[in-house]
Amino acid sequence: MVFMQGFLDEQFNQLEELQDESSPNFVEEVVDLFFKDSSRLLTNIEQAIDKYPQDFYRLDSLVHQFKGSGSSIGALRVKNECSVFKAHCNDRSLEGCRRSFQKIKREHATLKQKLESYFQLLRQVGPREYAVCSRK
Amino acid sequence: MAAAAPSPAPAPAMSPKVAVSPKAVDRKVVPVVAAAADEVSNEVHVLAVDDSSVDRAVIAKILRSSKYRVTTVESATRALELLCLGLVPNVNMIITDYWMPGMTGYELLKRVKESSKLREIPVVIMSSENVPNRISRCLAEGAEDFLLKPVRPSDVSRLCSRIRW
Numbered sequence A: 001m002v003f004m005q006g007f008l009d010e011q012f013n014q015l016e017e018l019q020d021e022s023s024p025n026f027v028e029e030v031v032d033l034f035f036k037d038s039s040r041l042l043t044n045i046e047q048a049i050d051k052y053p054q055d056f057y058r059l060d061s062l063v064h065q066f067k068g069s070g071s072s073i074g075a076l077r078v079k080n081e082c083s084v085f086k087a088h089c090n091d092r093s094l095e096g097c098r099r100s101f102q103k104i105k106r107e108h109a110t111l112k113q114k115l116e117s118y119f120q121l122l123r124q125v126g127p128r129e130y131a132v133c134s135r136k
Numbered sequence B: 001m002a003a004a005a006p007s008p009a010p011a012p013a014m015s016p017k018v019a020v021s022p023k024a025v026d027r028k029v030v031p032v033v034a035a036a037a038d039e040v041s042n043e044v045h046v047l048a049v050d051d052s053s054v055d056r057a058v059i060a061k062i063l064r065s066s067k068y069r070v071t072t073v074e075s076a077t078r079a080l081e082l083l084c085l086g087l088v089p090n091v092n093m094i095i096t097d098y099w100m101p102g103m104t105g106y107e108l109l110k111r112v113k114e115s116s117k118l119r120e121i122p123v124v125i126m127s128s129e130n131v132p133n134r135i136s137r138c139l140a141e142g143a144e145d146f147l148l149k150p151v152r153p154s155d156v157s158r159l160c161s162r163i164r165w
Helices: A010-018 A026-050 A056-073 A076-090 A094-125 A127-133 B053-065 B076-084 B105-114 B132-140 B153-162
Strands: B045-049 B069-073 B093-097 B123-127 B145-148
Touching: A010 A026, A010 A056, A010 B053, A010 B153, A026 A056, A026 A094, A026 B053, A056 A076, A056 A094, A056 B053, A076 A094, B045 B053, B045 B076, B053 B069, B053 B093, B053 B153, B069 B076, B076 B093, B076 B105, B093 B105, B105 B123, B105 B132, B132 B145, B145 B153
Parallel strands: B045 B069, B045 B093, B093 B123, B123 B145
Antiparallel strands: none
């Protein structure tokens, strides 16, 4: 999974290890759940940032949720950028939040692209090769 | 999808196929003749509570991989409803997220421990935040354990091996 390096952490491997015959598409299903959730959260965060007066508590809460589910699928860079965002919320820095949010969106989009390619590749090479691909 | 949607409680144990996940071929087959509403099932039944659909899917899969039966709900309020109305029979453990909108996992823990009917059920709290204060408060309130998210299979097996089912 060389091309995923840096984007995903050990948690993603944990998910792959959980996948079995009873749920052969588990990882992709969880990833789909994440992107469904995250699209909604990103919209809400964007609205909350543009709202005046800013509600940093709500912003923090939304990013916290985003960070949580990102972390559950091993989305390392997304998770880290969320921590930066939370720090800006803490400092009540709207400008910091805006900057960080742009980064989060970029990381999120990149991750989505990479994972889509990854699952496509897995479908092409088939289950035997998958076992090889999934070794670090 | 292996994980359950926050479906309403399965019918009281009249059917072995009461599983929330219809595709789980790893379910053990229980003869129908054994079914009775108050009969204790051999299967460990865990109630998992989390507002995040991702986390529900993951915790359910981890638990099902250990052959536990899992019911998932998306709120503490719903969990209490099911428990108090007796709609989830024979729950052997509750595993809940700490922070959820509405009622928190901590509040759920307190309610469970205050209830004469429910207090024997071990309650495990999960949280993405490592806050020592929070952890000790939960343990003081009677939590069985406190797991940091993201939860791993090894965390769950370590925890479950300690519990006397």
